[in-house]
Amino acid sequence: MIVGLTGGIGSGKSTVLELFVKLGAIPFIADIEAKQLMVLNLELVEQIKLLFGEDAYKNGKLNRAYIASIVFNDKSKLSRLNKLVHPKVREHFNEFVKNNAGKIIIYEAAILFESGSNELCDSIITVIADKDIRIKRILKRDSITKEEIESRMKNQLNDEEKVLKSNFVIKNHSLEATKQQVSVIFDVLVKMNIS
Ligand SMILES: CC(C)(COP(=O)(O)OP(=O)(O)OC[C@H]1O[C@@H](n2cnc3c(N)ncnc32)[C@H](O)[C@@H]1O)[C@@H](O)C(=O)NCCC(=O)NCCS
Numbered sequence: 001m002i003v004g005l006t007g008g009i010g011s012g013k014s015t016v017l018e019l020f021v022k023l024g025a026i027p028f029i030a031d032i033e034a035k036q037l038m039v040l041n042l043e044l045v046e047q048i049k050l051l052f053g054e055d056a057y058k059n060g061k062l063n064r065a066y067i068a069s070i071v072f073n074d075k076s077k078l079s080r081l082n083k084l085v086h087p088k089v090r091e092h093f094n095e096f097v098k099n100n101a102g103k104i105i106i107y108e109a110a111i112l113f114e115s116g117s118n119e120l121c122d123s124i125i126t127v128i129a130d131k132d133i134r135i136k137r138i139l140k141r142d143s144i145t146k147e148e149i150e151s152r153m154k155n156q157l158n159d160e161e162k163v164l165k166s167n168f169v170i171k172n173h174s175l176e177a178t179k180q181q182v183s184v185i186f187d188v189l190v191k192m193n194i195s
């Protein structure tokens with residue numbers, strides 16, 4: 001069973017994912033897979049260099065700050081990057097699913113709907129939190145400015161659109177309430193997976 005887990009930047013996807021994993025779900029984190037493939041898949045590395053130039057890599061590592069400064073201010077470059085990366089993540093995920101048959105797999109992606117990966121999912125959970133709370137959390141967690149956070153937000157669907165397309169919604173304000181919501185949803189998923 002494939003469960004998509006999404007939410008805007010700083011909503012608490014990773015926090016919620018951890019709670020599901022503690023209950024027995026198997027995680028697939030699209031963002032981590034994408035970043036690994038962007039370094040290890042030689043065909044992809046060449047395509048990224050063609051798109052962004054040699055500065056896309058620094059000492060063999062992905063130059064995230066450089067790429068982010070381009071793509072989050074240029075929709076067409078972001079779309080071209082997505083078209084290179086997402087099919088490769090998809091291939092990797094298909095293998096992952098084969099190796100975890102029968103289990104509850106949680107596919108975490110900030111841009112689940114935007115990338116079309118929602119089509120792979122049997123059920124979808126969206127994590128929401130008020131915009132100012134999300135901004136505060138990210139400012140505390142990352143060395144990134146409010147403007148940079150807002151430019152990422154502009155490239156994502158808003159919460160209302162995501163909620164309409166989801167089977168479950170978790171409002172992640174208090175951690176205690178979030179834990180309870182995760183526990184209730186996990187019980188439902190287990191029942192859905194059995195039937
Ligand atoms: C541009 C990159 C290098 C910036 O890396 P960086 O570590 O600075 O930021 P990070 O990945 O944590 O993203 C920050 C936030 O931006 C948003 N974001 C990331 N990728 C995208 C995207 N393709 N479209 C819209 N929003 C995005 C997410 O909310 C994310 O939480 C990186 O985001 C990237 O490689 N993106 C393209 C691959 C991709 O689509 N990954 C997302 C899951 S498949």
Ligand SMILES: Nc1ncnc2c1ncn2[C@@H]1O[C@H](COP(=O)(O)OP(=O)(O)OP(=O)(O)O)[C@@H](O)[C@H]1O
Binds near residue numbers: 008010012137141172
């Ligand atoms: N309910 C909560 N109460 C307090 N802090 C929280 C709560 N949920 C998440 N956080 C904190 O807020 C920050 C963002 O949460 P998290 O990393 O889970 O979000 P995310 O949606 O995965 O973010 P991103 O899209 O940037 O990857 C983290 O530092 C996390 O510890």
